Amino acid sequence: MAETAPLLEARDLRVTLRNGLEIVRGVTFTAEAGKVLGIVGESGSGKSITMRAVMGLSPPGAVISGSIKLRGEELVRAPERRMRALRGSKIGMIFQDPMTALNPVITVGKLIAEAVRLHNPGMSASTARQRAVELLDLVAVPQPEIRVNQYVHEFSGGMRQRAMIAMAVANNPEVLIADEPTTALDVTVQAQILDVLKSLQDRFSMGLVLITHDLGIVAGAADDVIVMYAGKIMESGSVRDIFYRTRHPYTRGLLSCLPTIAGEQSRLEPIPGSPPLLSARPEGCPFHPRCPMARDACRTEEPVLRPVDNVLTACHFAEDLRDGGAGRVTAEAERA
Amino acid sequence: MSIVVGARAHWMKNLTLRPALVAGLLIVGFWIVVALTIDVWTVYDPLKIVARKLQAPSLQHWLGTDALGRDVMTRTLYGVRYSLSISFVVVVCSVVIGSLVGALAGFFGGWTDSVLMRLVDVTLAFPPVLLAMAVAASLGPGLQNAAIAVIVVWWPVYARLMRGQVLDVISRDHIEAARAGGASSFRLLTKHILPLSWTPTIISATMDFGQVVLLAASLSFIGLGAQPPAPEWGAMISDGASHFYSWWIAFGPGMAILMLGLGFNFIGDALRDILDPREH
Numbered sequence: 001m002a003e004t005a006p007l008l009e010a011r012d013l014r015v016t017l018r019n020g021l022e023i024v025r026g027v028t029f030t031a032e033a034g035k036v037l038g039i040v041g042e043s044g045s046g047k048s049i050t051m052r053a054v055m056g057l058s059p060p061g062a063v064i065s066g067s068i069k070l071r072g073e074e075l076v077r078a079p080e081r082r083m084r085a086l087r088g089s090k091i092g093m094i095f096q097d098p099m100t101a102l103n104p105v106i107t108v109g110k111l112i113a114e115a116v117r118l119h120n121p122g123m124s125a126s127t128a129r130q131r132a133v134e135l136l137d138l139v140a141v142p143q144p145e146i147r148v149n150q151y152v153h154e155f156s157g158g159m160r161q162r163a164m165i166a167m168a169v170a171n172n173p174e175v176l177i178a179d180e181p182t183t184a185l186d187v188t189v190q191a192q193i194l195d196v197l198k199s200l201q202d203r204f205s206m207g208l209v210l211i212t213h214d215l216g217i218v219a220g221a222a223d224d225v226i227v228m229y230a231g232k233i234m235e236s237g238s239v240r241d242i243f244y245r246t247r248h249p250y251t252r253g254l255l256s257c258l259p260t261i262a263g264e265q266s267r268l269e270p271i272p273g274s275p276p277l278l279s280a281r282p283e284g285c286p287f288h289p290r291c292p293m294a295r296d297a298c299r300t301e302e303p304v305l306r307p308v309d310n311v312l313t314a315c316h317f318a319e320d321l322r323d324g325g326a327g328r329v330t331a332e333a334e335r336a
Numbered sequence: 337m338s339i340v341v342g343a344r345a346h347w348m349k350n351l352t353l354r355p356a357l358v359a360g361l362l363i364v365g366f367w368i369v370v371a372l373t374i375d376v377w378t379v380y381d382p383l384k385i386v387a388r389k390l391q392a393p394s395l396q397h398w399l400g401t402d403a404l405g406r407d408v409m410t411r412t413l414y415g416v417r418y419s420l421s422i423s424f425v426v427v428v429c430s431v432v433i434g435s436l437v438g439a440l441a442g443f444f445g446g447w448t449d450s451v452l453m454r455l456v457d458v459t460l461a462f463p464p465v466l467l468a469m470a471v472a473a474s475l476g477p478g479l480q481n482a483a484i485a486v487i488v489v490w491w492p493v494y495a496r497l498m499r500g501q502v503l504d505v506i507s508r509d510h511i512e513a514a515r516a517g518g519a520s521s522f523r524l525l526t527k528h529i530l531p532l533s534w535t536p537t538i539i540s541a542t543m544d545f546g547q548v549v550l551l552a553a554s555l556s557f558i559g560l561g562a563q564p565p566a567p568e569w570g571a572m573i574s575d576g577a578s579h580f581y582s583w584w585i586a587f588g589p590g591m592a593i594l595m596l597g598l599g600f601n602f603i604g605d606a607l608r609d610i611l612d613p614r615e616h
Binding site: 055060084085086087088089092093095096097100101102103104105106114115118119164167168170 | 446514515520528
């Protein structure tokens with residue numbers, strides 16, 4: 001029975017900070033085993049906070065409401081002891097900056113071995129070390145036997161991110177949350193890290209949640225996409241539908257910020273303005289001050305997520321958007 | 337192997353580049369050796385009257401004799417036992433108590449932090465000597481009580497230091513990463529936060545040895561620490577103060593306090609330079 005429940009399912013998830021600001025406002029999504037869910041949004045859109053809530057790592061004093069279920073097990077209001085048992089074993093997490101997210105005073109081997117032994121208390125130190133070597137090998141770190149005895153500062157950026165992935169998958173988690181895993185890396189290394197993530201995900205049929213602000217990465221790696229803005233989901237759907245048949249002006253705005261490989265030498269179009277402050281969200285649709293299509297209804301009435309064609313979108317005038325607006329990103333999407 | 341050699345070379349370099357560190361180690365080392373071996377080679381008994389009283393320094397009595405006719409040199413050398421042991425006990429206890437309080441306050445935050453840190457604020461609001469005097473006086477005179485009094489005054493400094501350090505370390509990404517790996521609070525604190533938070537405490541503690549020597553001597557000076565006839569430096573200076581024209585009675589222990597304090601400060605300064613990553 002439990003196996004038939006979706007791997008990770010959030011329903012109307014809300015996160016309110018201690019100061020009363022609601023930074024995640026009713027987010028609903030499902031991540032399935034063996035699939036990649038991309039969560040896209042600008043800084044401050046609430047995408048990281050959403051996933052922190054899944055891990056039970058919300059900032060102190062934050063109030064979480066709604067429901068998060070891992071294989072049918074409710075995680076919101078689960079006791080800390082239970083969350084601790086899940087973190088690192090059923091749910092693994094990779095952080096943005098491998099320069100700072102690995103403890104500098106412990107060797108990489110010990111870090112990984114610790115991750116293993118935390119959830120296998122009976123395992124001997126030498127077995128755990130052996131497992132650390134295997135894991136480094138798994139994420140394609142060359143000479144893992146030598147590398148285990150080195151410190152983080154002896155690793156390059158890409159190798160550090162591999163080590164972090166090795167830590168995160170040490171206990172074969174069912175869900176792997178990657179929070180901007182490639183943002184701090186240079187472009188050639190980004191592709192390698194994505195390859196490692198994809199191959200691990202295939203091999204262990206994990207559900208991978210990929211948080212990013214880079215649509216190019218989503219196009220290449222994700223199966224489904226959620227576009228977040230100001231703590232809400234603006235649009236969600238399969239990666240093809242989102243890229244080719246978007247029904248939301250914000251998604252379209254993001255897409256026209258991307259350069260094309262094959263395309264004509266047109267100027268990139270940035271979205272005017274910047275995301276609203278948490279404390280000063282506009283009335284109505286949160287995107288309306290920056291939206292080229294905004295009308296009176298957008299200023300007063302907040303749109304709800306509804307199905308339009310193949311996607312779920314939160315726009316009053318979704319039907320007015322025609323296909324092809326994202327045609328310029330064809331090359332990006334095809335690169336996958 | 338090469339790492340070991342490298343580390344040794346590194347230390348040698350530190351020693352040759354830092355004459356103050358060498359001086360500090362020599363001074364403190366000298367006093368430690370004296371404290372450990374004085375029984376074997378002492379010429380006089382520090383508690384016995386060995387000559388006429390109030391004699392000026394001479395070849396028989398390098399630092400003269402005190403108001404009862406005891407040898408000041410011998411008493412000064414014996415005095416280091418009191419100073420070293422009290423400063424060691426005080427610093428170790430203060431570091432343990434203060435670090436524990438500071439680490440808990442910084443780690444758990446919220447109410448724990450508020451309560452513990454207000455306690456620290458209150459303690460630090462008193463002039464240290466005054467508070468130590470009050471505590472020592474209420475406990476009654478004696479070396480042990482003086483030590484307790486100095487600990488009461490001293491631990492809040494380390495609590496503040498450790499709290500600040502823990503707050504700094506706890507905000508780093510790798511702590512959250514460890515949490516995301518399922519580490520418990522206890523594990524986070526002991527394995528991931530404390531090992532990165534010790535440096536300022538170690539430096540401060542080394543510097544504080546000298547200060548504690550001084551404070552303990554002050555308590556003895558006003559009669560709240562070691563009791564006569566114990567050859568404690570503060571008590572000896574107190575004796576000297578009442579025989580002002582026999583300057584040598586206070587000179588020996590005074591110079592000893594100066595030396596020991598200077599030695600600890602030299603070491604502390606050098607340690608700060610060596611351990612502070614920003615210096616490299």
